[in-house]
Amino acid sequence: MQISPSTQIVNIGGFDIGGPNFTVVAGPCSIESPEQFSETAHGVKASGAHLLRGGIWKMRTSSRDFQGLGTSAFEFIKKVCKETNMSLISEVTDIRQIEEVYDLVGCFQVGSRSMQNYELLRELGKQDKPVLLKRGLAAYINEWIKASEYITKGGNPNVILCERGIRTFETATRNTLDLNAVAFAKKNSPLPVIVDPSHAVGIRALVPDLACAAAAVGADGIIVEVHPRPEEALSDGMQALTLADFSLMMKRLDKILNAIERPLHKAKI
Ligand code: PEP
Numbered sequence: 001m002q003i004s005p006s007t008q009i010v011n012i013g014g015f016d017i018g019g020p021n022f023t024v025v026a027g028p029c030s031i032e033s034p035e036q037f038s039e040t041a042h043g044v045k046a047s048g049a050h051l052l053r054g055g056i057w058k059m060r061t062s063s064r065d066f067q068g069l070g071t072s073a074f075e076f077i078k079k080v081c082k083e084t085n086m087s088l089i090s091e092v093t094d095i096r097q098i099e100e101v102y103d104l105v106g107c108f109q110v111g112s113r114s115m116q117n118y119e120l121l122r123e124l125g126k127q128d129k130p131v132l133l134k135r136g137l138a139a140y141i142n143e144w145i146k147a148s149e150y151i152t153k154g155g156n157p158n159v160i161l162c163e164r165g166i167r168t169f170e171t172a173t174r175n176t177l178d179l180n181a182v183a184f185a186k187k188n189s190p191l192p193v194i195v196d197p198s199h200a201v202g203i204r205a206l207v208p209d210l211a212c213a214a215a216a217v218g219a220d221g222i223i224v225e226v227h228p229r230p231e232e233a234l235s236d237g238m239q240a241l242t243l244a245d246f247s248l249m250m251k252r253l254d255k256i257l258n259a260i261e262r263p264l265h266k267a268k269i
């Protein structure tokens with residue numbers, strides 16, 4: 001199978017996304033405590049993850065749910081990233097957070113609910129760090145690609161598109177992973193495209209299957225939620241892989257990626 005490389009290759013923490021190798025981003029939905037973040041980060045690194053994810057300010061459907069630790073988590077996040085020698089991708093929900101979190105992250109995430117927050121996108125267009133742009137949960141593919149141009153035309157070419165499932169008539173799974181969108185965006189946008197199978201399906205047992213499908217369809221990487229004890233998670237526990245699940249998934253992915261000549265990046269020491 002011929003994988004089309006992206007015109008724009010985006011480097012985060014020493015890993016090229018959109019080039020010949022596949023990138024795995026892993027970590028908790030929310031950063032909850034020093035222990036939880038450290039255990040997750042060291043665990044996913046040991047199984048070959050390249051970059052960390054983790055929410056600091058959470059976009060929750062209910063205002064009564066955990067909203068994230070915010071700036072109080074900065075010190076221990078810095079320590080864990082240094083210990084593991086891994087860069088963090090984390091969501092900014094507001095223009096003011098860009099400056100606050102700048103030194104902590106290797107890449108800013110724009111969440112699904114913010115895809116059409118054009119002021120936020122314009123501000124991220126002025127930054128010299130990459131941006132991961134999630135697809136809105138009811139956005140057309142063309143709206144998603146046009147949203148990315150607010151950032152690239154604003155002066156920041158380092159944008160990665162992320163398909164994270166869309167809302168359809170189906171209710172058996174949390175969302176529906178749109179693999180069409182991955183194939184379409186790879187051919188019709190110069191940007192790398194990655195898949196978030198966790199939010200797309202919302203069910204732990206199905207996340208590895210969709211991660212493998214993403215690799216096979218030609219995605220440049222995945223971003224996946226992992227928690228050492230999902231039953232204790234403060235957000236999205238149903239879809240979090242355990243560290244053991246993650247390790248098994250990496251072995252399955254490795255086989256598929258080798259078959260399509262798209263090997264995983266070698267992890268850093
Ligand atoms: C997340 O990545 O934790 C998240 C909130 O994702 P989304 O914006 O895709 O819902």
Ligand code: MN
Nearest residue numbers: 029225235236
């Ligand atoms: Mn989540």
